[in-house]
Amino acid sequence: MTDVIATPAPVEHRVDHELRSAVLRPVLETPRWWWPSILVLGAVVVLGIIAWIFQLAHGLGSAGYNNGAFWGIYESNLVAFIGVSYGGAVVSAILRLTHQGWRAPLTRIAEATALVTLPIGMIFIIPHLGNPGKIWELIWLPYWNLSSPILWDFFAVSTYLMATIVFFYLPLVPDAQVVLTQLDAEAPSTRVRVRQTLYRVLVGRFGGTPTERRRLNGSIGLLAIMIIPMAVSVHSVLSFAFASSSRPGYMETIFPVYFVVAALYSGVALVVLSVAAVRKLYHLESYISSRHFVRLGFLMIAFGAAYLYLTFTEYLIDGYSNTAGPAAWVYQIIAGRYWVPFWFYFVAGGLVPILIMAIKPLRTMTGVTVASVLVVLSLWVKRLVIVIPPATEPIVRAATKGSGAVSGLWGTFHFTWVPISITVAATAAIPLLLLIVFRFVPALSVTEMEEVAAESSHQGGRP
C-alpha cells in the first residue's frame, strides 16, 4: 500500500546548507518589517470585530439584509473564503500524487494558505447567523436535524479542517526537527527555550531515520489522496444549501460541480499571490522562479476555462428555457440589474487570465500575478452574483409570463459599512495569520526540497 503512494525508496539525504540558512533566517530572527505589518493588519482585523459587535447589538438589518434579500455578502464570503483554501489541496496534494518535482518549494506556502483561509471562511458562519449565541446547537447532538444541508455543511467543513491541519503538520515534522537542531546550537535564553519546547512538541518522537521518513512520506501520500474527495465534498455540500430549494437560480443541478471548480480556480490564484508575496518578503528568489508561476498559471486557467464553460452552460440553459422564474433571473444577471458584476467576472476572471497565459510575452511572473489578483477578486464578485440575485428575486408572481415580476419587486441587498468592514478584516487576516505562521514555520519545505533534489540527481533529471 505504501509503495503505491509513497515517493520512491529514499536515496541518501543530502543537507543543502545554503537553502537551510536562507529559509531558517526569518524563523530564527524577527524580520524588521514583521511587527509593523502585524500591527497594521491586526488593527484592520480589530475594526472588523468592532463592526461585528455593532451588528450583534443592532441585528442583521445593520448588515444590509432585509426581507427582500435574506442572504447576501456573508453567505458569498463563506463560499469564497472556504473556496480559496482549495489551493492547498490542489497544489500540494495533486502535484504530490503526480510526482511533480517542481512543487517542492510551493507546498508549504500552499498548505499554510489553506490552513489560514479555511478557518477564516468558517468564521463567516458566525456573522451569517441571526442568533450566533446558539451556535452550540450545531455541535450538540440532540439538536441535529440530519435532513438539513446546513448541518452537513458543518460536518463536511469541520472534517476538512481537521484534514487540512494534519496535512499541514505532517510535512512540517522533519522541518521542525531541522529548526530544533539549529536552536540547540544557539546560546540558551528564555526565548530559545520556549521555542525549543514548541518544536520538541511538533517533532514528537520523530528521529529522522530512513524508515521513519519513508513512513512519514507514506502517511502524507495517503492523506493527499484522502484530502481531495474531502475538498470536493465540502463545496458540493456547501452548494446543496443553495441548490436544495425550489428557488430559481439556486435550484441548479450544476451547482456542486460549479462550486468545486470555482473553489479550485480561486484557490490556485490565491496560492500564486501567497507565493509571490512570500518570495519577495523572505528573499527566496533563487528557489522560486518564473517557471513556477507559469506552471501554476496554466493550472489556474485550466480550472478557469472549466468554470467559464459551466457558467455558460448554466445561463444558456436557464435562459433558453424561457420559463418565467429562471429566465427572469438570467436576464437580470446578464442584462439587468446585476450586469456590472457579472461582466466584470466574465472579463476579469474569465477572459483576461486566459489571454494572459495564451500570449507569450505576457506569460511572466508579473503576468501570472496580475491574472491571479483578477481571479481572486472577480471570483469573489461572482459569488455575490451567485448568492444575491436568487435571494432577492420575487418568487410569488402572476401566472402569465408577460407580466414577469408583477407582484413582488426585486429586493436589494445593501452593502453597509458593517459587512464591508468584516470582509476587509477577513481579507487582512489572511496575510496576518500567514506572517504569524511563517514566523514559526519555515516558508519552504526544506526537507522535501532536499529529498526531491536528491531524487532527481539520483535519476539524473532536473527537479
Add this chain to the structure above:
Amino acid sequence: MSETTSEMASAAGTTTPVTIQRRSVLRAAALGGIGLGVLGAVGGTVALAAEPSSTTSSGPTKQWCMVIDLRMCNGCQLCTVACQTAHFLHEDQTWMKVYTMTNAAGEEYPMPRPCMQCEDPACVPVCPVGANFRTPEGLVLVDQSKCIGTRICMNACPYEARYFNWGAPEPAPKQPFAQSPEWPVPQVQGTVGKCIDCAAMLPTGQIPECATHCAMGVIYFGDLTSDTAVNGQGQTIKISSFLADNNGMVFKEEYGTHPRVYYIPGHGQDLVSDHDAAS
C-alpha cells in the same frame, strides 16, 4: 388548467394522495448518512428527532385549514393590519400579505397569502437545528428558542411566507398567552417568524385575526375533520362541497407541498406558478 382545477376540487376535501415526496428522499439520504457508521451508534435517536411530528394513533381532534374566497377580496389589506396589530409585527413583516397578481388578460387582482401550513412543508427539513415543526393539528410552527437564524427556511419556502427579525422586534405589552411557538409575541431578534394561524387562540374557539377582521368575509377558517369552516361574518361552509362547487384549488400545487390553504378562484385568474406559465 381546467383539468388541474377539477382535480384539485375533488382532492381538496380529503387528504391529497402523495406519489413522490421530496422530503422522504431527504429523509432516506439522512438515514443513509447514518449508515456510514461514524454516527451509527447515535443515529437512531437523531433520526427520530428529525422526523416531523405526525398524527398520533389516538388522533388529534382537529385538522386546521383555511379557505380564501378570492371572488370576494377587494384588496383592502385589513387582514394584514389585523395580523400585525395582534402579533406586534414590523410593517415589513407581512405574515398575512396581500399580493397584487395579474391574470392572463392583464387584469390585476388581490390575493391574500398567509402561511400555507403545508402538509409536506419545504421549510421543516432544511433547518439544521430542527426549529421548525408541524403539530398534530397540521400547523407548521417555529420554535424561536431553538432558531439560530440561518434563514435557509426562507430560501426553501416557495410562498415567501417567512419573515426575519433583522433588528429589535416591535415591543409588546403583556399578552393573553405565554410566549411560545403557538404565540410568538413579541418576536425575537435574529430569528425567523411567520403566520401561525393564531395557534394559541384556536383552542379558545376563536378564529385567526385575519379572518375575524375581514369585512368581505373572504377568509374562512376551519377543520378538515369536521369539514366545516367559518368566516368573520359568521358564514359557515361545508369545506368539501364548497371547494368542489367553486373550483377550489391550492397555490403552486406543483411544488408538492400540499398546502392547507385553499383558494376559490375569481377574477378569471390562473393560479399555476411561473414554471408552468411559459406556454
